[in-house]
Amino acid sequence: MKVGEPEEFIIDGKRLDGRRVDELRPLKIEAGVLKRADGSAYLEWGGNRVLAACYGPREIHPRHEANPQRAVLRTYYSMAPFSVYERKRPGPDRRSMEISKVTRQALESVVFTHLYPMTAIDVYIEILQAQAGTRCAGITAASVALADAGIPMKDLVPACAAGKVGGHIVLDLFDIEDNYGEADLPVAIVPRTGEVSLLQMDGNLTQEEFEQAFKLAIKGCMQVYEKQKEALRRRYGGSRE
Amino acid sequence: MERKLVIPGEEVARGKVKLGDGVYRDGERVYASVLGLLDTARGQVRVIPLTGRYFPKVGDFVIGVVKGTIYETAWEVDINCPYLAILNASDYYREVDPFRTPLRRVMSPGTTIYAYVREVAPNRRIYITMRQRGSRVIRGGRLIQISPAKVPRVIGRKRSMISMIVKETGCRLLVGQNGLVWIGAKNQAVADIVERAVRKIEAEAHTSGLTDRIKEMIVKEREKV
Numbered sequence: 001m002k003v004g005e006p007e008e009f010i011i012d013g014k015r016l017d018g019r020r021v022d023e024l025r026p027l028k029i030e031a032g033v034l035k036r037a038d039g040s041a042y043l044e045w046g047g048n049r050v051l052a053a054c055y056g057p058r059e060i061h062p063r064h065e066a067n068p069q070r071a072v073l074r075t076y077y078s079m080a081p082f083s084v085y086e087r088k089r090p091g092p093d094r095r096s097m098e099i100s101k102v103t104r105q106a107l108e109s110v111v112f113t114h115l116y117p118m119t120a121i122d123v124y125i126e127i128l129q130a131q132a133g134t135r136c137a138g139i140t141a142a143s144v145a146l147a148d149a150g151i152p153m154k155d156l157v158p159a160c161a162a163g164k165v166g167g168h169i170v171l172d173l174f175d176i177e178d179n180y181g182e183a184d185l186p187v188a189i190v191p192r193t194g195e196v197s198l199l200q201m202d203g204n205l206t207q208e209e210f211e212q213a214f215k216l217a218i219k220g221c222m223q224v225y226e227k228q229k230e231a232l233r234r235r236y237g238g239s240r241e
Numbered sequence: 242m243e244r245k246l247v248i249p250g251e252e253v254a255r256g257k258v259k260l261g262d263g264v265y266r267d268g269e270r271v272y273a274s275v276l277g278l279l280d281t282a283r284g285q286v287r288v289i290p291l292t293g294r295y296f297p298k299v300g301d302f303v304i305g306v307v308k309g310t311i312y313e314t315a316w317e318v319d320i321n322c323p324y325l326a327i328l329n330a331s332d333y334y335r336e337v338d339p340f341r342t343p344l345r346r347v348m349s350p351g352t353t354i355y356a357y358v359r360e361v362a363p364n365r366r367i368y369i370t371m372r373q374r375g376s377r378v379i380r381g382g383r384l385i386q387i388s389p390a391k392v393p394r395v396i397g398r399k400r401s402m403i404s405m406i407v408k409e410t411g412c413r414l415l416v417g418q419n420g421l422v423w424i425g426a427k428n429q430a431v432a433d434i435v436e437r438a439v440r441k442i443e444a445e446a447h448t449s450g451l452t453d454r455i456k457e458m459i460v461k462e463r464e465k466v
Contacts, residue, residue, distance in 0.1 A: 232276060
């Protein structure tokens with residue numbers, strides 16, 4: 001069931017799914033949902049459903065991948081066959097390998113890997129249902145899972161995309177906007193320092209548009225960051241000795 | 242005592258302070274690096290982790306299982322941590338001559354031991370010893386695993402929790418810092434009670450007045466048997 005290209009993306013200041021241009025899709029994060037993982041998170045972001053699990057630091061296999069100076073962070077992004085309209089062939093492909101790599105790089109900058117030499121920290125991101133923006137959803141869930149696993153890190157890493165549809169700069173594209181829009185700009189940041197740990201762009205933007213979209217995405221990230229912290233507080237909240 | 246829950250990246254102190262575990266400095270300010278409870282007692286800032294794996298520290302008692310590879314003069318022991326733990330023949334609790342008796346015959350793979358972490362070498366090899374008082378070979382009983390972050394609660398302040406459980410049930414209880422717990426009880430029913438108690442402590446580690454509640458629970462369960 002594929003929806004054709006809409007004539008208008010924004011009608012009376014509202015987007016096709018009823019949001020304002022600077023509004024996120026509803027976001028819900030839950031930490032610690034998997035019993036057997038060291039840390040985990042489940043996330044619902046609009047139509048996206050993401051499960052992230054973190055294991056480690058643990059013994060690294062194969063052994064030759066070990067780094068005597070630091071832990072090796074390994075991320076696996078994968079989409080369930082039923083996560084999209086047309087069945088996706090299971091297993092890694094070019095796209096998921098790329099996303100695994102950018103996710104790893106987005107998270108590597110915050111994890112204190114030097115504390116655990118010769119070990120591996122594995123993060124598995126499973127997309128159960130996709131509705132655009134899954135790499136941002138994946139990074140967001142993965143960093144909550146890392147914190148839930150008790151891995152030392154500088155900060156959480158929220159991610160959020162902005163883009164251009166029908167000539168307007170909008171926040172957090174959903175699938176129709178992503179498919180028929182003009183540009184998509186996923187951003188991940190380290191909120192405490194303002195560092196950018198993921199920045200990709202699909203489509204074209206002018207310099208002014210880029211700056212506008214970038215600022216909007218960072219605003220979105222900050223909202224996501226609050227949700228991440230909330231999720232962890234809810235999981236461990238009320239803690240006292 | 243109420244302690245604040247902190248999340249990685251949260252500011253916990255400013256200026257000149259002594260840093261403990263679970264925090265890092267960036268310029269003037271100090272931030273939490275792990276999820277846990279903030280502790281500023283004894284002139285240092287640290288975060289007590291609420292989750293996470295076990296990392297051996299010298300001075301810890303751990304429960305380990307002898308692995309399949311046994312060397313000429315040492316055992317390899319699984320102590321539930323990412324690094325290799327070695328028990329040298331000279332660290333066995335009594336004299337053994339590894340060239341006369343093969344170590345496999347002294348302790349075969351699968352033997353459970355209660356041992357002491359003697360050294361964490363810079364190459365992250367862990368040396369454990371059974372020469373420390375209290376170490377021993379464990380026979381029979383039941384071995385369960387809990388989250389290493391919850392171990393201090395199972396032990397209790399000055400071992401209060403362990404003492405209480407032992408007193409109430411008459412079982413023997415060894416708690417390794419690595420999250421392995423050994424229960425030696427007269428019968429299965431008692432072991433069941435102790436296991437449930439330990440699981441309850443693990444689940445409710447963050448609440449206060451736990452010792453009393455566990456005691457209540459044990460007394461109630463004992464009546465049922």
